[in-house]
Amino acid sequence: xxxxxxxxxxxxxxxxxxxxxxxxxxxxxxxxxxxxxxxxxxxxxxxxxxxxxxxxxxxxxxxxxxxxxxxxxxxxxxxxxxxxxxxxxxxxxxxxxxxxxxxxxxxxxxxxxxxxxxxxxxxxxxxxxxxxxxxxxxxxxxxxxxxxxxxxxxxxxxxxxxxxxxxxxxxxxxxxxxxxxxxxxxxxxxxxxxxxxxxxxxxxxxxxxxxxxxxxxxxxxxxxxxxxxxxxxxxxxxxxxxxxxxxxxxxxxxxxxxxxxxxxxxxxxxxxxxxxxxxxxxxxxxxxxxxxxxxxxxxxxxxxxxxxxxxxxxxxxxxxxxxxxxxxxxxxxxxxxxxxxxxxxxxxxxxx
Numbered sequence: 001x002x003x004x005x006x007x008x009x010x011x012x013x014x015x016x017x018x019x020x021x022x023x024x025x026x027x028x029x030x031x032x033x034x035x036x037x038x039x040x041x042x043x044x045x046x047x048x049x050x051x052x053x054x055x056x057x058x059x060x061x062x063x064x065x066x067x068x069x070x071x072x073x074x075x076x077x078x079x080x081x082x083x084x085x086x087x088x089x090x091x092x093x094x095x096x097x098x099x100x101x102x103x104x105x106x107x108x109x110x111x112x113x114x115x116x117x118x119x120x121x122x123x124x125x126x127x128x129x130x131x132x133x134x135x136x137x138x139x140x141x142x143x144x145x146x147x148x149x150x151x152x153x154x155x156x157x158x159x160x161x162x163x164x165x166x167x168x169x170x171x172x173x174x175x176x177x178x179x180x181x182x183x184x185x186x187x188x189x190x191x192x193x194x195x196x197x198x199x200x201x202x203x204x205x206x207x208x209x210x211x212x213x214x215x216x217x218x219x220x221x222x223x224x225x226x227x228x229x230x231x232x233x234x235x236x237x238x239x240x241x242x243x244x245x246x247x248x249x250x251x252x253x254x255x256x257x258x259x260x261x262x263x264x265x266x267x268x269x270x271x272x273x274x275x276x277x278x279x280x281x282x283x284x285x286x287x288x289x290x291x292x293x294x295x296x297x298x299x300x301x302x303x304x305x306x307x308x309x310x311x312x313x314x315x316x317x318x319x320x321x322x323x324x325x326x327x328x329x330x331x332x333x334x335x336x337x338x339x340x341x342x343x344x345x346x347x348x349x350x351x352x
Contacts, residue, residue, distance in 0.1 A: 105134025158293025
């Protein structure tokens with residue numbers, strides 16, 4: 001086990017714990033980036049990694065992004081993240097899922113309320129029922145168990161609000177009907193986005209690593225492209241809806257889109273890619289702003305106890321917040337990432 005207080009370095013995390021689960025033997029990591037604004041929150045991600053260093057980089061980046069996400073959204077919470085790091089090639093369907101989740105619950109409990117987790121890539125609202133057996137600090141349980149359910153729907157609603165804002169800023173009109181949009185990744189959030197965009201009349205192109213998702217493309221009347229081609233396909237708006245780390249100095253020169261906005265976390269491999277996007281006049285909506293709908297909704301429902309309708313209204317405010325960021329970036333002549341990061345960092349730095 002390793003428990004590190006990490007105040008130094010560019011990520012400047014408050015605490016990092018790495019250990020093997022007592023029951024499962026699986027490598028678990030929890031990183032808390034900041035509790036300046038309040039207790040840290042962040043989902044529990046389960047996936048296979050090439051090596052433990054890749055998992056470490058992921059948990060550090062994702063927890064920092066959660067701090068910025070909460071700060072940019074004006075939430076009184078900080079950022080953290082859990083990563084269940086499976087060995088490369090491991091099949092999540094073949095592990096003893098319950099024992100892994102119980103180990104996660106024990107680890108989260110050790111933070112004494114300074115960090116709470118929820119569903120993320122590879123985990124679900126149903127999984128949080130098991131985590132809750134070991135700690136009260138788990139969000140987004142099924143509604144039948146007193147939670148707010150999967151964050152996928154409010155996340156998708158927030159991204160749709162961001163898409164409309166980007167459409168206005170780049171093309172001068174809000175409606176997405178007739179707009180050429182490519183959704184890369186048809187998981188829980190991506191599928192909801194694709195269905196909504198199809199209903200609104202967008203000219204849709206979709207892709208997923210699961211070839212069975214071709215049936216969804218056919219159902220929606222969407223064009224199917226292979227995953228390797230999705231990012232660089234000719235489109236107006238690219239919607240990254242799978243894993244992050246997709247935009248780098250090799251990919252950006254090959255992009256054929258006018259704007260990028262999607263739910264995937266950590267879309268930029270390095271921060272300087274934001275400058276390259278700006279040089280190419282590709283409007284990028286900061287991911288931690290566009291995809292904040294899930295955490296906004298969950299905290300409103302489960303902490304403040306407000307109703308579904310009011311919580312969804314708060315999610316729709318993502319569009320307004322993003323519009324301010326895009327306008328400020330234009331006025332200052334800087335990247336959208338710099339503007340959004342400055343906003344979040346200021347709120348963290350000036351926290352009471």
